Amino acid sequence: MDFKVSSPADLAHVASGVLQLAEQEKVFLFYGDMGAGKTTFIKHLCSVLGVTDATSSPTFSIVNEYNSPQGSIFHFDFYRLKQESEALDMGYEDYFYSGNYCFIEWPEKVSNLLPEKFVKVEIQLTENFERLISANKI
Numbered sequence: 001m002d003f004k005v006s007s008p009a010d011l012a013h014v015a016s017g018v019l020q021l022a023e024q025e026k027v028f029l030f031y032g033d034m035g036a037g038k039t040t041f042i043k044h045l046c047s048v049l050g051v052t053d054a055t056s057s058p059t060f061s062i063v064n065e066y067n068s069p070q071g072s073i074f075h076f077d078f079y080r081l082k083q084e085s086e087a088l089d090m091g092y093e094d095y096f097y098s099g100n101y102c103f104i105e106w107p108e109k110v111s112n113l114l115p116e117k118f119v120k121v122e123i124q125l126t127e128n129f130e131r132l133i134s135a136n137k138i
């Protein structure tokens, strides 16, 4: 499903739509260029899910954990990963297969470790600084 985003004010509505489309699927992969708006959109998903702690980019660690009424939410940013073995070392499987929400930025860095099923979210900048957010269950 495609969502047009004209301003950040649209993101809460789009986040609700993407969560509905996901149904029971908890693993979300975010594709998009640097600065496309992955972290920003994840913030809105967390907010719809009831997270009240501050959600920022996991700058100092590969994974951040947030509390929500439905349990922990894990937010990954694999941008700085040099090799997939670093994800093995951090025990990525315990997170990916935990049944908790996992929001993953730069999944390209762990392309061999991705689960079979996930929600693929693609964010593209279009003309006039608008964004197109496409979400599909894989």
Ligand SMILES: Nc1ncnc2c1ncn2[C@@H]1O[C@H](COP(=O)(O)OP(=O)(O)OP(=O)(O)O)[C@@H](O)[C@H]1O
Binding pocket: 005, 006, 007, 008, 011, 032, 033, 034, 035, 036, 037, 038, 039, 040, 041, 057, 105, 131
């Ligand atoms: N829908 C939007 N409309 C306008 N500005 C936005 C939107 N989404 C994000 N931005 C702005 O774009 C900038 C980059 O956003 P963000 O950090 O979310 O990108 P990112 O895809 O996570 O980047 P990175 O690959 O570096 O992690 C921020 O300044 C943010 O406020």
Ligand SMILES: [Mg+2]
Binding pocket: 038, 039, 040, 057, 077, 105
């Ligand atoms: Mg980011």
